[in-house]
Structures are given as structure tokens and as C-alpha cells.
Amino acid sequence: MKFEEYLDRDMLAIDVANTMAGALENILFTHERATLVVPGGTSPGPIFDVLSAARLDWDRVDVTLTDERWVDETSDRSNGALLRRRLLVNRAAAATFKPLYREGMDVDAGAATATEGLTPYLPVSVLLLGMGADMHTASLFPGADGLEAALAADAPVALPIHAEGQEPRISLSAQVLDKAMSKHLVIFGAEKRAALERAASLSPQEAPIAAVLDDLTVYWAE
Numbered sequence: 393m394k395f396e397e398y399l400d401r402d403m404l405a406i407d408v409a410n411t412m413a414g415a416l417e418n419i420l421f422t423h424e425r426a427t428l429v430v431p432g433g434t435s436p437g438p439i440f441d442v443l444s445a446a447r448l449d450w451d452r453v454d455v456t457l458t459d460e461r462w463v464d465e466t467s468d469r470s471n472g473a474l475l476r477r478r479l480l481v482n483r484a485a486a487a488t489f490k491p492l493y494r495e496g497m498d499v500d501a502g503a504a505t506a507t508e509g510l511t512p513y514l515p516v517s518v519l520l521l522g523m524g525a526d527m528h529t530a531s532l533f534p535g536a537d538g539l540e541a542a543l544a545a546d547a548p549v550a551l552p553i554h555a556e557g558q559e560p561r562i563s564l565s566a567q568v569l570d571k572a573m574s575k576h577l578v579i580f581g582a583e584k585r586a587a588l589e590r591a592a593s594l595s596p597q598e599a600p601i602a603a604v605l606d607d608l609t610v611y612w613a614e
């Protein structure tokens with residue numbers, strides 16, 4: 393794990409977006425297409441704003457989410473809606489979005505459909521993750537129903553997750569996230585920094601972020 397500290401969140405957003413654009417460009421030199429996987433939540437919006445303007449062959453980029461809340465895109469809880477608003481605009485509007493949410497399906501059927509649909513796009517080329525102060529990443533919440541299956545070495549690409557106090561969710565599995573070719577994590581604030589330090593000595597069952605720490609670059613600002 394590599395730790396990069398920033399004086400402010402704006403500088404961090406510019407730098408992370410440029411790093412991710414560079415990583416995508418490198419993949420596109422040698423591969424026909426690249427797969428970009430990003431989280432929802434509140435942290436990545438400013439990164440999306442910068443990344444969406446990057447000069448890249450966006451029409452050769454497939455984009456999906458690390459996880460999704462099982463709500464339709466009219467909900468302000470929808471990560472897909474966030475992506476459409478903040479990432480899949482400007483130059484990045486030419487990218488192909490593969491949503492995890494499927495209207496009219498329950499989360500189990502949605503996870504099976506996502507597993508089938510995303511398999512040809514693996515491994516993930518460039519991955520951005522977020523993390524909660526409880527050390528969850530994607531929708532891999534400690535104690536969640538579905539966590540054990542999602543941490544298995546032979547886990548499917550996507551699984552349903554039911555965590556206390558959350559709507560049903562779909563998450564990419566730990567093995568899919570961990571095998572990404574270029575891995576980045578963005579966290580803000582002292583509480584998350586301390587949680588990440590603690591996670592390094594815990595099991596993925598206790599601290600799911602621990603399942604993806606190899607070769608991960610962490611970007612942090614207060």
C-alpha cells in the first residue's frame with residue numbers, strides 16, 4: 393500500500409483524476425479496450441469532474457461501478473445517476489456505461505445478470521475505491537449478509553449484499569476488485585485514515601478493505 397497525502401481535497405481530485413487518466417491511456421496503448429470501475433458515495437464527485445474532461449479515447453472505455461444501491465436512477469441514492477451526472481459527461485460521454493442496477497429485477501437476479509455481463513470486461517483496468525469509517529469498501533460491509541461469499545477466492549463477479557440499515561445492494565466481489573491492474577483508494581478525514589491503518593492488521597471479515605490492500609495507492613486529505 394502506498395500513501396499519498398494532500399493539503400486539500402481539490403488538489404487531490406486533480407491529481408487522482410490525472411493519474412487515472414494516465415493509467416487508462418497506458419492500457420489503451422496495448423489493449424483494444426479498457427475497463428474503468430469507480431465507486432459512488434460523496435468522495436469521488438470532484439475527481440469525476442476532472443476525469444470527464446481528460447483527452448482519452450473514451451469510446452474505447454467501458455465504465456461500471458464498484459457497487460450500487462438497489463434503487464432506480466431517479467433516487468438521489470443511485471450511484472449510476474451520480475456517474476451519469478458527473479463522470480459520463482464532457483469527453484467521457486463517449487464511454488460505454490454498464491450499469492449494475494436493472495429496473496424490474498430483484499438484487500439477486502441483478503447480481504447474476506451483472507456477473508454474466510461483466511465477465512468479458514475483466515480484469516478491471518483501472519479501479520477507484522472509496523471506504524467508510526467502518527472499513528467497508530464497495531458494498532462489502534463488515535457483518536453483512538453476503539460478505540463471506542463476496543470474499544471467497546472463487547466468488548462470482550457481482551453479488552447481492554444485505555447490510556444493516558442499508559437498502560439492498562450489489563457489489564463486485566473482493567477478488568474482482570483486488571485483481572484490478574491499477575488500484576486507487578480515496579479517503580478524507582482523520583477518522584478514515586485511522587480506520588485504514590487499523591484495517592491493515594485485521595482480517596477482511598472484520599475490515600473488508602483489507603482484502604484489496606496489495607498494490608493499492610491511497611490518496612488522503614483532511
Ligand SMILES: O=C(O)[C@H](O)[C@@H](O)[C@H](O)[C@H](O)COP(=O)(O)O
Pocket residue numbers: 431432433434435436458459460461471521522523524528529530531
Ligand atoms: O455506494 C457506496 O456507498 C460506495 O461505493 C461506498 O463503498 C463508498 O465508496 C464509501 O461508503 C465511502 O463513501 P463516501 O465517499 O460517501 O464517504
